[in-house]
Amino acid sequence: MDEIRRRALKGRGAISNESSRFERERRVLVDDGWGADGVELPPVRTTVLDDRARSVIARNSSPDIPFEQSVNPYRGCEHACIYCFARPTHAYLGLSPGLDFETRLFRKRDAAELLARELRAKSYACRPLAIGANTDPYQPIEREERITRSLLEVCRDFGQPVCIITKSALVTRDLDILAPMAAKRLASVAVSITTLDRDLARRMEPRAATPPRRLEAIRELTAAGVPVSVLASPMVPGLNDHELEAILEAGAGAGAAGGSYILLRLPLEIKDLFEEWLREHVPDRADRVLSLIRQARAGGLYQSEFGTRMTGTGPIAELLSRRFKLACRRLGLDGRRWDLDCGLFRPPPARGDQLPLL
16 A cells, blocks of 8 residues: 555555445546646545434344344444454445445434333333444544433433443443442443554554553443453454453453453455455564464354354364463453343333322
């Protein structure tokens, strides 16, 4: 990649913007030689559009996910993590999982209203609710949009247990809601730390909080009584897997009571995006990293089967699993925390409801 394009993409994760897999046309970046030499390209800007959702609770029956339902306030994520497994979902919108995913975002402005309506449904059975299972609920635009905060306010009012998954220190802004909920076993937080190397973090997840800020967020959350798990995810063989124990130890030192990890997942378009990123940012290690991933993925770059998609197979994956278990045992980490209380769920009275008879 030439220096002009590199400057235009500063702060972005993806290098290209290939068309969605559902589109007939293909976009290809080509220099036609017509006088572009030395001309600065404008920086890639972020745009935010409204997502007119009819419901916000997504449900799953996956045996390797510790929750059955989740809410995602946003589509796309400005954190721009190159490895993000949610990137292919932008294809359903006719957009690219590359730069479009991190620059063309969609907000669910009425998410809190929709959530309250769904929680009031007579058919609703209370289960812990994950916020941010797909894209980060505390990505930069949350500072102004405050959609995640409005969802937490609904959960607080209904006694709905919730777990937040994030790599942003912005989560501490909502301690005034999370701490009282946590005191009733209604809230927990999982903080993702991919690496402790600030330079690698800047390149892999350019708009996310720095590793020290995430550790500080864990300290603030635990000091306020909010149970926290540290997610050493994703682990990339040959790139950051040597940091597994150090990440878990740093998280435990900051107060985390649980821990987990996920082996790098490269479904659909992410395979090409990640290889492109490797060859741009760590060209000396690209072939080795890809080889190690294949060794942990039965010869391919991804396995989609339940039971193996999160942890992989083969000697490399098995060694990573053993290292994780030994580290957790030594550090007293007991796995991701989902022991929340569903017995306090009570929809508050709505306008026009009949008052209870005394």
